[in-house]
Structures are given as structure tokens and as C-alpha cells.
Amino acid sequence: MSKVLIIGSGISGLTCAISCASRGAHVILVSPFPSERAQSVLAAGGINAVLNTGDGDSIEQHIRDTLKGGCDIAGEKAVRGLCTAAPDIVRWLESLGTVFSRDKDGEIGRRAFGGQSYPRTHYAGTATGKQIVTALVMEARRYEGLGLIERRFWTDFYGGLIKDGTCYGAMLYSEATRTIEAVTADAVVIATGGQNALFGKTTGSTQCDGYTAGKLFTQGVDLKNLEFIQYHPTAIETDQKKMLISEAARGEGGRLYYEEDGKRVYFMEDLYGPGGNLMPRDVVSRCIHEAGRQVYLDVTFLGREKILDRIPEIYELCLKYRNLDITREPIPVVPSVHFFMGGIAVDLHHRTCIRNLYAIGECASMYHGANRLGGNSLLAAVYSGKVAAYDIKDTKTGQPDWSDLIKEENDKLIQKRNSSSRFPVMYVRGMLADTVNSTLGIVRDKATLENGITDIDYYLGIAGKINYDRSELEYYNYSLEGILTLAKAVLISAGSRCESRGAHLRRDFPERSDSLSKATIISYDNGKFTTRLSGEDEYEG
Ligand SMILES: Cc1cc2nc3c(=O)[nH]c(=O)nc-3n(C[C@H](O)[C@H](O)[C@H](O)COP(=O)(O)OP(=O)(O)OC[C@H]3O[C@@H](n4cnc5c(N)ncnc54)[C@H](O)[C@@H]3O)c2cc1C
Structure with a gap:
């Protein structure tokens, strides 16, 4: 077995x-x-x-x-x-x-x-x-x-x-x-x-x-x-998080618009015809970003009965978090990071x-x-x-002895737990979020991505000296270096793709490049990050 x-x-x-x-x-x-x-x-x-x-x-x-x-x-x-x-x-x-x-x-x-x-x-x-x-x-x-x-x-x-x-x-x-x-x-x-x-x-x-x-x-x-990184076009802001307004709302007929000179502009329909509201998410998020103003999602015309039957959770969510009755009022929406x-x-x-x-x-x-x-x-x-x-096969691989490694890692953890410094872990995590939000938005460019890498290198420099926060799960403490390393890998990958494709939109490279119709692979060796392009066939063998 x-x-x-x-x-x-x-x-x-x-x-x-x-x-x-x-x-x-x-x-x-x-x-x-x-x-x-x-x-x-x-x-x-x-x-x-x-x-x-x-x-x-x-x-x-x-x-x-x-x-x-x-x-x-x-x-x-x-x-x-x-x-x-x-x-x-x-x-x-x-x-x-x-x-x-x-x-x-x-x-x-x-x-x-x-x-x-x-x-x-x-x-x-x-x-x-x-x-x-x-x-x-x-x-x-x-x-x-x-x-x-x-x-x-x-x-x-x-x-x-x-x-x-x-x-x-x-x-x-x-x-x-x-x-x-x-x-x-x-x-x-x-x-x-x-x-x-x-x-x-x-x-x-x-x-x-x-x-x-x-x-x-x-x-x-x-x-x-x-x-x-997928930005979902329709979320609502709440104090704790961004709450998703599922694509189901547009699947049932919901329409996106903004207001101009007192009139509604159904910009997705103007740009892409009757099916415009249901364009892929990268396209809709980009259009909302380019609209540069508050966008609304209207489902009121579906009628109360259909809303409560087909999208009841969206009705309840808006009522609970925004005191908004979507059978009567449009929903103010913003794009949000949603899927990787x-x-x-x-x-x-x-x-x-x-x-x-x-x-x-x-x-x-x-x-x-x-x-x-x-x-x-x-x-x-x-x-x-x-x-x-x-x-998965029954490999029955012989096991190396891990006892020294486990002792070493436990000792490291105890040492870190007892150290004190002026950098609270949640503060560093907050700075990380600020950095990735400002550099890995819907639209990116070389200069901001490079600034992001500089920031992350600074956080990595202090990550070994953080003040372990005892009020939080210990996981939040020891995981910090791993997530900072990942953030750096994301920024380097984004910097290496010099084109715009799907969810990756570069201000400095606005066109898609046929020669880049490949996956980005990033590897790590002793602190060195290396990217390369790979045809999917490398992974389809
Ligand atoms: C609001 C929202 C709505 C969505 N709606 C749809 C939809 O309608 N249709 C669709 O196809 N997709 C949808 N998605 C995407 C979809 O839900 C997810 O891609 C999918 O559920 C991911 O499943 P998973 O098993 O990979 O991960 P998850 O469900 O995220 O599970 C991850 C697990 O890993 C555990 N874990 C994390 N870190 C650690 C760690 N360090 N050590 C141990 N355990 C760990 C977590 O506790 C959890 O148990 C939606 C996503 C969101 C956010």
C-alpha cells in the first residue's frame, strides 16, 4: 500500500x-x-x-x-x-x-x-x-x-x-x-x-x-x-476584503456601464456588441481600467423574482456588506485580484x-x-x-535519515521565536502587499517592476530579523521569507515578458509578440533566479 x-x-x-x-x-x-x-x-x-x-x-x-x-x-x-x-x-x-x-x-x-x-x-x-x-x-x-x-x-x-x-x-x-x-x-x-x-x-x-x-x-x-494574475472585473470593496460579484450576474444578463454627462454608457456593449459584458475577464478588467471612473453593474431589470432565484447569494452579499438592494440599485464594482x-x-x-x-x-x-x-x-x-x-505508484523509496535536519530546523525556529527586533511580521507583510499591488496591477511597466524587486530585496534583507509576533499563528512568522521569495519570482517573471498577453498588460510593450507564445519558467539556484521560455510540449511529454 x-x-x-x-x-x-x-x-x-x-x-x-x-x-x-x-x-x-x-x-x-x-x-x-x-x-x-x-x-x-x-x-x-x-x-x-x-x-x-x-x-x-x-x-x-x-x-x-x-x-x-x-x-x-x-x-x-x-x-x-x-x-x-x-x-x-x-x-x-x-x-x-x-x-x-x-x-x-x-x-x-x-x-x-x-x-x-x-x-x-x-x-x-x-x-x-x-x-x-x-x-x-x-x-x-x-x-x-x-x-x-x-x-x-x-x-x-x-x-x-x-x-x-x-x-x-x-x-x-x-x-x-x-x-x-x-x-x-x-x-x-x-x-x-x-x-x-x-x-x-x-x-x-x-x-x-x-x-x-x-x-x-x-x-x-x-x-x-x-x-x-487574473483580475476579476467585478468585486465590491468591504473593510475586510474584496467580495466577488460572480460572473453569474453577467451570465444572467447583468450590464456594465459608467455615467457620462448624466447618461449611462454601456461601454462593453459599445466596444464588443451585445455579448460585450461576457468578454473574457482580462478584456473586461482592462476596459474598466481604461474607463478610469466608477463602473456599475446593473441587474435590476432582471426583476426581483429572477434575481432571488438565480443569483440569491449575490443579492444577500450586497445587502449584508453594502446595504445595497440589487433588485433596485446598480452595484458599484471594481476589478480585484482573483486567480493565479x-x-x-x-x-x-x-x-x-x-x-x-x-x-x-x-x-x-x-x-x-x-x-x-x-x-x-x-x-x-x-x-x-x-x-x-x-x-502515483507504490515507490517504496528507501528513506534518508532526517533526524539531524529536523533538529536543526526546530532549533532555528526556537532561536527566531526568542529574538526581538523592530520589524513586526505583520508590518512587513503589509509592506509586501503595498508593493505588489502598486507594481503588479492590471497594467505594468519595466520601471515599476524593477522598483518592486528593489523593495522585495529590502524586505528579504530584514525578514531574517523580524520580531516574531506571538499574537499571530507561528506560520505567519516562518512563512515570510518564502512568500517574499515568491513575490520576487513573480516580479522577475513579469519583467521578463516583454509583450502584452491576456492578464499581463505592459504599458511599455502594448502588443502581443508571436515569438513569445510560450510559457515562462523560473528556476532558483543558490539565491539566483533564472527565467526561460518553454514550449508547452516540454511539459506535455
Ligand atoms: C470568490 C471566488 C469565487 C470563485 N468562483 C469560481 C467558480 O464559480 N468557478 C470556478 O471554476 N472557479 C472559481 N473560483 C476559483 C476556484 O474556487 C479555485 O481555483 C479552486 O477552488 C481552488 O481549489 P484548490 O483545491 O486548488 O485550493 P483551495 O480551495 O484554495 O485550498 C487550498 C488548501 O490548502 C491549504 N493550505 C494553504 N497553505 C497551506 C500551507 N502552507 N500548509 C498547509 N495547508 C495549506 C488551505 O488551508 C486549503 O485547505 C473562485 C474563486 C474565488 C476566490
Whole structure:
């Protein structure tokens, strides 16, 4: 029986755990908080699949839309696998108990989403993620009952147990015992989501901070396409975070406009015709940015009954956080950091460049190219979890002795815990968020990106001397260097792509360049960051 260590228990981690356990593996599933608190539960609008070809839709069209939406740098083989598996994935999720909404014929409900030729986003109201997580948690509990899945909470990734290009397990930190331990395994699967916390307030969860990607990068794992950061066009500002107004609102007919001389200008429709409001997210966010004024989303004309039936969570969210009744008033919206197309570089089987180390879900970069289509990431989270599980073999690799390393790391932690300095950790994290927000916005240029790198180098210089904040989780302290390293890698990747494509818009290079229709790979060696371009075929072998 193989032993699989899965770090992260959102939709991708849960799917992988269930798939490994169903193949007889022993799974250790690790996360600081329960799955019900993972970012996956925030997923609103739905999951893409071609279940119905009656209106002319097809899997081939889903593939074409995904490749086009990704601005021609996602790998065709990978996207083909994803879209072909999609119908079975939705049926599997339903068989586990995901309660999808129904249309008038009793079929699973579907709605239009941006960049799609046909409506193929299957939904459960605007709480699709919550429904899917609930079903997966139930299934995982069955395997917990059988002793095949072992759950660990209050536990964070600390680092990989990596030697000579092979991964033997991971160092895990327990917030309960405040110690690091070595957990060995035949395979380690990273499923830790995106990099939202780098930016502070986004639509996503601050649990997703990219630390695992940053730490593994320094341990020899290549990262890919980090410069492609999706700004969702429609969010509302609240004190705590930016709250997503799901694309479902525009999928149901919502219209974007701004006001000029007392009149409404439906700028997306003026620019792109009747389907303008549902252009891909990179296009809509860029147009809002260029409008340079407050933009509104109007759904009032849908009528109260339809709003409460089709997008009830959006109605409740606006009422709760902004005291705004969307059946009567338009919603003032702003673009917000939302999703990360880049992440850990993986091949078609979700293997990283380190043997026995896999990455799945949003932390891996594979299907979305330069811009993800809404509804494709829930699909990719489930699909990648299954693909990795299928590839994991019972390797029975002999284990090196990790005891000296673990003692050394625990000693380091104690030493840092007892040091004092004038740099509180949350202050440095705040400065990091200011830097990335001001340099990695919707539009970038060489000078600001370089300033960002200078800032991050300064923060890295003081990161070793921070004042450990005892009122916060210890994780926030020790993870700082990893997330700063990741931020630097993102800035360097963005600086290296001298063109505009998808979610990467350069003021100084406004055109797309055919010669750059490739992925950016960034590697780390002894403090040195190196970028190169790679054709997708390098990862499709
Ligand atoms: C508001 C919102 C709405 C969305 N709506 C949709 C939608 O309608 N359709 C769609 O396709 N996509 C949507 N997305 C995107 C989609 O939800 C995510 O891409 C997907 O759920 C990611 O799943 P995941 O399993 O990769 O990661 P997550 O669900 O983010 O799970 C990550 C897990 O890793 C754990 N973790 C993180 N760091 C560590 C660490 N250092 N150590 C241990 N554990 C760690 C976390 O606690 C968590 O358990 C939406 C995203 C947001 C923010």
C-alpha cells in the first residue's frame, strides 16, 4: 500500500485524497483549517462541462474556447484531457451528492460565462463550491472511517524532504505542539491553492499565500507563468476584503456601464456588441481600467423574482456588506485580484521536476494559459486531483535519515521565536502587499517592476530579523521569507515578458509578440533566479 501525503484540503486535495484512497493508498491529508474553510467554498458561479450538445456545443468547442481564452499559451494536450473528462467529472460530483440547480426540463442547470461560445457552466445557485466541498467531505469521511484517509488539522507545510532530485515527504509544522516533524511518504501532493495573501485584500482566502510554492522554489522546484494574475472585473470593496460579484450576474444578463454627462454608457456593449459584458475577464478588467471612473453593474431589470432565484447569494452579499438592494440599485464594482494562472510547473501527470512530488489545483500551472475562463478552475481542481492520484505508484523509496535536519530546523525556529527586533511580521507583510499591488496591477511597466524587486530585496534583507509576533499563528512568522521569495519570482517573471498577453498588460510593450507564445519558467539556484521560455510540449511529454 502506498503512502501519500497531501498538503491542502480544498477541492483538489479532497479529490486527490478520495481518488488515492479508492485505489487502496493510505492518505495523510493536511491543512491548518477544515475543508469547509478552504477557498474552494467561495467558488460561486459554477463548473464547466459540455453535458448537452443539443444547442451545437461540443467538447471540441470547449477546448477551442479554453485555448483561445488562454491566449494560445496553454498546452493543447492538457486542455483536451481536461475538457474531455469534464462531463464525467460533473456526473461524478453529482453522484457524490452535489446538489446542482435544475432547469425547467430537470437537467443540471447551466449558465453563460465569459469567453464561452455556449452556456456550459453548471451551477448550484451561486454556491457551487460549497456544494462540491460538502459532497467531497462526505465521501472523504467514508474513507476516514475505513482508515484509509488520516486527517491532520492545525498543521502547516514547512518544507519538502528533498534530496538529490527526489521528494521523500515533507516537514510539517504543528500549531498545537509548535514543533516541526518529518512525515515521510511515497508521494507528496501540493494542493495549497493560489497566492492571494501576497496582495492583502482580494476576492480569495488569505490562507492561500503561495508559501509552499515559494519554499519549494528555493528547494529546486520550477515555477511557471507567474506573471499571469487574473483580475476579476467585478468585486465590491468591504473593510475586510474584496467580495466577488460572480460572473453569474453577467451570465444572467447583468450590464456594465459608467455615467457620462448624466447618461449611462454601456461601454462593453459599445466596444464588443451585445455579448460585450461576457468578454473574457482580462478584456473586461482592462476596459474598466481604461474607463478610469466608477463602473456599475446593473441587474435590476432582471426583476426581483429572477434575481432571488438565480443569483440569491449575490443579492444577500450586497445587502449584508453594502446595504445595497440589487433588485433596485446598480452595484458599484471594481476589478480585484482573483486567480493565479501561474504556479508550480507540472507535466501532464501533474508531476513537478522533483521525483515523487506533485502539484494540483490552483497552485499548479497547467490549463489556463494567460487567462482562465470562469468555471474552468473548479474543473481543473477536480481533474488534476484525479490525474495525480492515477499516476502515483507504490515507490517504496528507501528513506534518508532526517533526524539531524529536523533538529536543526526546530532549533532555528526556537532561536527566531526568542529574538526581538523592530520589524513586526505583520508590518512587513503589509509592506509586501503595498508593493505588489502598486507594481503588479492590471497594467505594468519595466520601471515599476524593477522598483518592486528593489523593495522585495529590502524586505528579504530584514525578514531574517523580524520580531516574531506571538499574537499571530507561528506560520505567519516562518512563512515570510518564502512568500517574499515568491513575490520576487513573480516580479522577475513579469519583467521578463516583454509583450502584452491576456492578464499581463505592459504599458511599455502594448502588443502581443508571436515569438513569445510560450510559457515562462523560473528556476532558483543558490539565491539566483533564472527565467526561460518553454514550449508547452516540454511539459506535455
Ligand atoms: C470568490 C471566488 C469565487 C470563485 N468562483 C469560481 C467558480 O464559480 N468557478 C470556478 O471554476 N472557479 C472559481 N473560483 C476559483 C476556484 O474556487 C479555485 O481555483 C479552486 O477552488 C481552488 O481549489 P484548490 O483545491 O486548488 O485550493 P483551495 O480551495 O484554495 O485550498 C487550498 C488548501 O490548502 C491549504 N493550505 C494553504 N497553505 C497551506 C500551507 N502552507 N500548509 C498547509 N495547508 C495549506 C488551505 O488551508 C486549503 O485547505 C473562485 C474563486 C474565488 C476566490
